[in-house]
Amino acid sequence: MATIQDVARNAGVSVATVSRVLNNQNVVAKETAIKVEKAINELNYEPSVLGRNLRTSESRLILVLIPSIANPFYTEIIKGIEDTAIEQDYNILLCETGSNPKREAIYINLVRNRLADGVISMDPAVDKVRLTELAKKYPVVQCSEYDKVGTISYVTIDSELAAYQAVRYLIQIGHKKIGLINSDNKYLYARDRYEGYIKALNEFDLPINTDWIYNVESVRFQDGQQAMRGLLNQPDRPTAIFADSDVLAIGALKEINSNGLNVPKDIALVGFDNIDFSNMTYPTLTTISQPMYKMGSASANMIIHKIKGKKVGNIILDHELIIREST
Amino acid sequence: MATIQDVARNAGVSVATVSRVLNNQNVVAKETAIKVEKAINELNYEPSVLGRNLRTSESRLILVLIPSIANPFYTEIIKGIEDTAIEQDYNILLCETGSNPKREAIYINLVRNRLADGVISMDPAVDKVRLTELAKKYPVVQCSEYDKVGTISYVTIDSELAAYQAVRYLIQIGHKKIGLINSDNKYLYARDRYEGYIKALNEFDLPINTDWIYNVESVRFQDGQQAMRGLLNQPDRPTAIFADSDVLAIGALKEINSNGLNVPKDIALVGFDNIDFSNMTYPTLTTISQPMYKMGSASANMIIHKIKGKKVGNIILDHELIIREST
DNA sequence: ATTCAGTATGTAATCGATTACATTAAAAAT
DNA sequence: ATTTTTAATGTAATCGATTACATACTGAAT
Incomplete structure (x- = not known):
């Protein structure tokens, strides 16, 4: 050595x-x-990077907080972050919080300890107070999930508009009974998508049936299955479902198929995210495509700007409705 | 500050x-x-971790090399690594090589630079010479993919045996024409699984038809689809397929479904890995379950032992055949 | 009363780099 | 021939911690 x-x-x-x-x-x-x-x-x-960094007091590491690495939605974002970061001689420290406040605290301390120069948080369950506190002294960026009233810069899409468009599309192809599989309302994106759903229904004078709205606690296939099970048990079943994540939609699809029902004939289905797998299901999934790679890349640039002390604004990227076989 | x-x-x-x-x-x-x-x-x-680490000349960071973060097979392993590492006050630096030697070189230098105390490599495309060179002076562990003749410690499963059992099972339920969708033979796991496939066929005196063996270049859904397209175009079609990764199997399944054929009636299908998705497909996928979390956890313990200067051996974990609807 | 052991704390070297400032030597300008 | 510039290199402080060793003080043992 x-x-x-x-x-x-x-x-x-x-x-x-x-x-x-x-x-x-x-x-x-x-x-x-x-x-x-x-x-x-x-x-x-x-x-030795250690010696160098001590002197220059930077670590050239960016902390990336995600709730779960298993959700494919994040993997494409991470790719975008990583490519962009490496280009500028930064590396990323990928940390899975499991939406566990204790782990989150450990990770956030890495920034205080100067093991990382800044954070990109993608955890919707993140403790907003703690993050805002951190953001007062250190560079912080939120990606995808963000805080409407907060002061932390973010990169995201217009979830409400996207949800509205998805549901409007279902209405336009003739559906009147549209269900919603939604994440926990404590998340902003869940509330936004809910608003979009309601807005579309209202615009076309369709009744809002709370029996058709199902909130899940986490975003795994099983949660989608369980939600769908609940919706299928309704005496008056919806003929279309909007799920606010592909993972949930895929779980729902599984459940519909298992019950011998046909998608889209018996029930139409729209997801959200456009993860790779959404094009592999049977039938393939109509979904809202988020520009995940771009979101990652934008977040990385944003945090690096912040680290360098520059001012940055917020970024809202475009989404797109991808129509496939499930509708 | x-x-x-x-x-x-x-x-x-x-x-x-x-x-x-x-x-x-x-x-x-x-x-x-x-x-x-x-x-x-x-x-x-x-x-400041920087100051502390300079003095103690450790970074308490473990470098984890994966070919692609998008492959769900790795996500569960990473979870295992992360949980185990954090327990022992290590953090992981997750790096996606994209099987690109240039990026790999950058990452491996992080160890030389002492930004990481050791490496867990899961990239089957890793440059073995370079890795072995690194392992002479720094702690290195291979997970899943490894080098049979090399000196680097590893955690893995018995791929050949697993493949053998999968194919034997297909034979036992009556199949005689069994195809193989395999990764590139430059990867040890691909060669091992190929051997297992051959061994099973030989044991039951079934002919080996090279038209039924398809090698893909990378492991994405599309590659599985493309492989299956090739196999379906055979004049004499196999009645069962063993794919050496669930991702490939899911792509193949998609292709079979799109052609209006039924799984398992027309073609039976067995995958490998037991990723989450494999239980969400229609029909659900029979597969070999790898103990991914355990593999990650064992790798983390192994690298930490190595970092601490202890001697470690190799670990071969158990797999399991999970029978579902696709056979 | 003197010595000894034990406890609590301080002093200063150290890890491996970067960089402001100092120094030297050679080239250019007078 | 002397002074001024410029270019190349060296000296030493510095980043923020840890830790071997030194020191001071207390109470117990002789």
Whole structure:
């Protein structure tokens, strides 16, 4: 484990000169630089990021908080974050909170400890107070989920509009009895999508039947299944379902299929997110496509800007309704 | 951003004492400790991991290399790694190589730079030479994919046996024409599963038809679809397919369904991995279950042992055939 | 009364880099 | 020939922690 001192000794120069060569400031004479390079190669030297970062007091690490790595919605966002970060010499520290406040606290402390230069939070269950507190002193960005009244910058889409469009589309193809599978209302995106759903129904003078609205506690396939089971047991069944996440929609689809019903003939189904898998189901899923990669990439750029002390605004990206076989 | 110096000044003690309180060595007098705690709270002090790590020359970060975060097979493993690592005060640095040697090199350098204390590699496309070189000086563990003749410790399952059992099962339920959708043979797991497939066929004196063996280049849904398209176009079609990953099997299933054929009546299908999705398809997928969480957890323990300088052996975990509707 | 052991705390070196400032030598300007 | 510039390099402080060693004080043992 050679250090910069070893290199300096070997090359017969001072550590300052080695450092200059390392950071290729071209103040070093060519011959000297060559000597140093030679020593570096000979000793197989690699600079210690620890030492460097301590001095420059940055870690070049970005903390990324997600509720669950198993939700494919996040994986594409992460890809966008990672690509963009690496381009700018940052690495990401991916942390799964499991929506567990204790773990969240541990991770957020990584920023206070200066192990990470900033946070991108995608956890809708994040403790808003704690995050806002952190944001007062450190760079923080929210991606996808955000706080309408808060001060933290965010990247997101217009969930309400998207939900409205999805439900309007169901109405336009002739459905009058439209159910909703929704996440917990403590999440902003769930409330927004609910609003969009209601708005579409109201606009077309369709009644709102609370029996057709099902809130799940988490976003896993099983939750979608369970929700659908509940909806199918209604005496007066909806003929179309809007689920506010593909994962839930896929669970619902499974349940519908298992009951021997046909999608879209008996029940039409619209999801949300456009995860890869939504195109692999039988039938394939009509869904709202979120620009996930772009969201990730925008978040990464935003947090890096913040880290560099620049002012940043919020970004609202476009979504798109993708019509497939389930409607 | 208070430092340990500030705390020391505020509490009227030396930095050494503060450090002692921080690391709760109980040599500090109670009253002094209380003074220090008070100063810490007052100043909202958090120790800098950078400073600490420079001194102790560890980063308490574990690098985790995966080819693609989008493959659900890895997500469960990562969960296992993360839980286990955090328990022992390590964090993970999750890095997606995209099987791109250039990115891989960047990441592997993070270890050389001492930004990470060790690596868990799950990338089957990893440059074995480079990894072995790294392993000479730094802690390295391979998970899932490994090197039979190499010196790097690993956690894995017996892929050949698993594949053998899957195919034997297909034979036992009456199939004689069994196709294989396989990953690129440059990967050990692909070769192992191929061997298992061949072994089962041989054992039951079934002919090996190379037209029924399809190798894909990467492991995405589309690759499974494409492979299945190729197999369906055979004049003499197999009646059962063994795919060496659920992702491929799900793609294949999609293709079979799209062609109006029935699974399992027309074609039976067995996957590999038991990812969450495999229970959401229509019909649900018979598959080999890998103990993914356990694999992750074992890898994490193994790398931490290595980091601490202990000797470790290899671990081969048990798999299980999960029979569902697709056979 | 003196010595010794034990406890609590402080001093200062250290980890491995970066960088402001100082120094030196050579080239350019007078 | 002397002074001024410029270029190349070195010296040493610094980032924020940990920790070996030194020191001061207390009470017990002789």
